[in-house]
Amino acid sequence: MIFVISGPSGCGKSTLIKQLLAGLPGLDFSVSHTTRAPRPEEVNGRDYYFVSLEEFQKMQAAGALAESALVHGEWYGTSLAEIENKSKDKDLILDIDVQGARQIKARLKEASLIFVVPPSFSELEKRLRERKTDSPQAIALRLENARKEILQSDIFDYLVINGELDKAVEELRSIIIAHRCQFQARQKEFREILKSFEAGSIS
Ligand code: ADP
C-alpha cells in the first residue's frame, strides 16, 4: 500500500512520519531525490538523495521518476526504483508536495492521499521560524506557497490536523491500520483461515 503525505512546509510532516515509522512495523519511507542543498542534520540516502540539477534532469529524461515537481524553487522527485524496491514487502510512505500527489494518484489509483495541516497560518509561521533551517526569504516563500497549496487539497482522501502531535500521530496510525484491515488487503490471511474451517472436524 502506498500512503502519500502532503501539506505545507513546516506543518510537521517529517516529525509525524518519524514517529509513525518508529511505532508501526511493516512501514517504510520513500527517499526522494532533490536538487536542494542538505540541511546540517540531513544524511544523503536517509533524508534525501541529494543530486545536481544535471543528474535530476537526466533521471527525468530517462523516465526514471514516478513523479517530480519544482517546489520552492528546487526540484524534488520520487524514483520508480525507490517505489518498486521498498513496496515489495512493506507499506510505503511518500512525503511529497501536492503536485506530486496528483501525479501519484494518476499513476497508482489505489494510493491513499493524506493532507496534513497546521492548526493555523500563524502557527505554521511560528514552526518554520523556530525550526531555524530556512532563511527569512525562504520562510516567506514557503508561507506564500502554503496559501496556494491549501487551496489545492480537494484531491486528498484524509485530513490530519497537526495541532497536538500525539493526536495527529494516532490519527495517521489509524488511517494506515484501517487500510490494512480492508477485506481485499487480507485475502492471503483469510484464505488460510478458510482452509482451517474446511479441514477442521467437530470433536
Ligand atoms: P515539515 O516536514 O512539514 O516541513 P517538520 O516536521 O520539519 O515539518 O516540522 C516543522 C517544525 O515544527 C519542527 O521544528 C517540528 O519540531 C515542529 N512541530 C512539528 N509538529 C509539531 C506539533 N504538533 N506541535 C508543535 N511543533 C511541531
Ligand code: 5GP
Ligand atoms: P523540504 O525542502 O522542506 O524537505 O521539502 C519541501 C517540500 O518538498 C515539501 O512539501 C515536501 O513534501 C516536498 N517534497 C519532498 N520530496 C518530494 C518529492 O519527491 N516529490 C515532490 N513532488 N515533492 C517532494
